[in-house]
Amino acid sequence: MAINERVRKAFLAARACGISDQEVKPVLKHLLKVYDKNWDLIESEGYRALLDAYFELNENKGVGVNGNVFVEHGESSRLSKRLCMQELEDQASCTVGNSTPKLSSEENEKPMINLEQGVGTLNKNSSGCSNSGNKVQQQSVTWDKKRPIISDITKGTENVKISLVDETGNQDPPKFTYLRNNVIYQEAYVHISLARIADEHCCSSCSGDCLSFPIPCACAQETGGEFAYTPEGQLREEFLRSCQKHDMVYCQDCPLERCKNERKPGKCKGHSVRKFIKECWDKCGCDKQCGNRVVQRGIVCKLQVFFTGEGKGWGLKTLQDLPKGTFVCEYVGEIVTNTELHERNKKSSGRERHTYPVTLDADWGSESVLKDEEALCLDATSFGNVARFINHRCFDANLIDIPVEVETPDRHYYHVALFTSRDVRANEELTWDYGIDFDDHGHPIKAFRCTCGSSFCRDAKRKGKRLAVS
Numbered sequence: 001m002a003i004n005e006r007v008r009k010a011f012l013a014a015r016a017c018g019i020s021d022q023e024v025k026p027v028l029k030h031l032l033k034v035y036d037k038n039w040d041l042i043e044s045e046g047y048r049a050l051l052d053a054y055f056e057l058n059e060n061k062g063v064g065v066n067g068n069v070f071v072e073h074g075e076s077s078r079l080s081k082r083l084c085m086q087e088l089e090d091q092a093s094c095t096v097g098n099s100t101p102k103l104s105s106e107e108n109e110k111p112m113i114n115l116e117q118g119v120g121t122l123n124k125n126s127s128g129c130s131n132s133g134n135k136v137q138q139q140s141v142t143w144d145k146k147r148p149i150i151s152d153i154t155k156g157t158e159n160v161k162i163s164l165v166d167e168t169g170n171q172d173p174p175k176f177t178y179l180r181n182n183v184i185y186q187e188a189y190v191h192i193s194l195a196r197i198a199d200e201h202c203c204s205s206c207s208g209d210c211l212s213f214p215i216p217c218a219c220a221q222e223t224g225g226e227f228a229y230t231p232e233g234q235l236r237e238e239f240l241r242s243c244q245k246h247d248m249v250y251c252q253d254c255p256l257e258r259c260k261n262e263r264k265p266g267k268c269k270g271h272s273v274r275k276f277i278k279e280c281w282d283k284c285g286c287d288k289q290c291g292n293r294v295v296q297r298g299i300v301c302k303l304q305v306f307f308t309g310e311g312k313g314w315g316l317k318t319l320q321d322l323p324k325g326t327f328v329c330e331y332v333g334e335i336v337t338n339t340e341l342h343e344r345n346k347k348s349s350g351r352e353r354h355t356y357p358v359t360l361d362a363d364w365g366s367e368s369v370l371k372d373e374e375a376l377c378l379d380a381t382s383f384g385n386v387a388r389f390i391n392h393r394c395f396d397a398n399l400i401d402i403p404v405e406v407e408t409p410d411r412h413y414y415h416v417a418l419f420t421s422r423d424v425r426a427n428e429e430l431t432w433d434y435g436i437d438f439d440d441h442g443h444p445i446k447a448f449r450c451t452c453g454s455s456f457c458r459d460a461k462r463k464g465k466r467l468a469v470s
Contacts, residue, residue: 006039013047019054027054034151034163036302036319041167049149153386154178158299162386166307174314177383179332180298182415188335189373190413194283201409202283210280211291219292222278222405229277233294235325235402235419239275243402244421246272249365255375256359259342272435274362276414278405295404295417299329305389308429311451315429316389322424328399331358331387331416333380339372341379356392356434362403363411374412387418393431395456398424401432 007028014024028042031053035041042050150173152161157180164173184190203210203217210217211231220227228239235243254268280292288297302319322328336344341357358378364370380388390399404415418432431452450459 006043010042010047010050014051014054017051019051024050024054027057030151034149034161035165036304041165153305154180158386159297160299160302162299162303162305164305168307168309171307171314174389176381176388179383179385182332182335182378183383185334185336185340185379187337187340187373188376188413189371190335190376190408191410192408197281197283197409202281204283204285206280206284206286206290208287209290210284210286217280217284217286217292219278219280219284222276227292229291229294230325231291233291233327234323237325240325240400240419240421243275243400246274249273251364251368251370253369255338255364255370255372259338259372271359271361271364273365274403276362276403276405276411277417281407294327295330295415296406299386301326301328303329303386303430305386308391310453312391314389315391316386317427317429318424320426322420324420324423326420326424328418328420328430329385329387330404331378331380331401331418332385333358333378333388334383335376335413336379337372338375338377341377344379356436358401358416360403360412360414360416362414366411370412376412378416390418390430390432391452392434392436392450393452394433394450394454394458396454397431397433398422398428399430399432 010028011021011024014021028050031042031050032039035049149166150164153164154162155178157178200218201221203219206213206217210219211227211229216225216227223239226236226239228235230236248270249272250270251268254265257265257268260266277295279294279296280286280290284290286292301322304317304319305314306317307313308315318328338359357380360376360378364375398421399418400421401416401418403411404417405411406415418430424430436450436458450457452459
């Protein structure tokens with residue numbers, strides 16, 4: 001069906017409710033953007049998504065389509081909407097020769113949800129972490145049980161809008177506070193100061209784009225004297241290949257084992273030695289568009305949170321083709337110590353849904369003993385960004401996590417950046433190997449039953465045991 005014909009039919013559906021073409025046009029344009037031009041979602045159920053969006057906007061007391069905020073409205077304004085929607089459903093039922101039962105007032109009600117405004121004192125263009133926050137603000141988002149959608153779960157904090165869609169209509173919206181930057185929970189020690197960045201570890205004499213000069217600047221020393229990024233902002237093939245190989249290091253006094261049993265800690269199970277990327281700092285002389293400033297500029301890819309319907313819950317997919325080595329997003333959450341995480345999980349009832357915590361252990365092997373406030377991890381269960389929705393996949397995931405230094409050379413804290421490990425097509429789910437040891441029953445978050453579907457699944461042995469027992 002031609003696009004113009006689809007627009008005409010959408011206008012006809014709106015006219016049946018007494019809505020002029022001029023009134024519905026900006027709403028249709030907004031939905032096409034949210035749905036990434038997927039007309040099927042707009043046309044289904046007699047253009048219900050389009051009409052719902054129009055009525056919500058009309059009942060919103062003047063907030064525009066781009067405001068992304070829908071407020072609760074009165075019963076009288078809901079009534080006209082219900083009558084119109086019922087009339088359309090009756091017309092559709094006559095067309096196919098079936099009768100449509102009338103819905104009760106309760107069935108037509110739409111529950112409201114609140115998404116809290118992100119916490120933090122850092123501005124939108126900054127990176128790093130904060131241990132203080134502004135007063136939390138709340139914004140209401142309409143949640144339609146029939147076609148739930150949030151146009152932007154980031155609440156305007158990211159460079160791009162990231163929508164959330166559940167085409168099954170059966171799921172409650174995820175409850176969490178969106179953060180653009182990591183935030184210290186309480187005891188974590190993160191020391192950020194310009195004085196700690198030595199002159200030889202920054203490029204204060206540079207200007208413009210460091211990647212444009214024939215000789216790499218001092219910031220490239222971390223990656224062997226060559227920048228990790230190409231001029232297009234992707235990882236160099238050689239560097240990406242080197243990041244996919246990991247050696248293991250074992251702590252003399254492992255913080256993970258110590259928080260389980262301080263008197264008699266068990267043996268360290270090992271930590272992967274990771275290659276770091278060091279981006280240009282605030283102390284450097286280059287500009288903010290320098291090619292060695294990728295992660296700190298934030299998300300630029302078109303992403304969408306969706307309900308997988310495959311037993312994996314919510315997931316994240318890309319709405320555009322992503323070349324190999326593309327930066328997708330950073331894993332953001334609360335910066336907690338391993339002891340704090342252990343205490344949190346001891347207090348939990350076990351019924352809550354958890355995101356898998358990320359241990360910042362990429363450089364633990366360089367020190368014999370780490371203090372508790374220096375052994376850090378990221379917990380995105382209650383506070384986090386879009387990365388909390390990325391599902392695990394054993395071995396052949398299409399994302400890889402790489403530690404990135406942005407504002408401090410202290411490797412107790414760093415940014416966990418997620419890049420594509422291969423070319424990824426539009427509408428493909430994004431996955432990441434969490435590095436789970438499914439036999440580690442003492443992990444602070446018990447290993448889940450893996451449903452990744454990979455032929456290299458590390459949980460296959462446990463699945464085989466379960467089948468044998470049953």
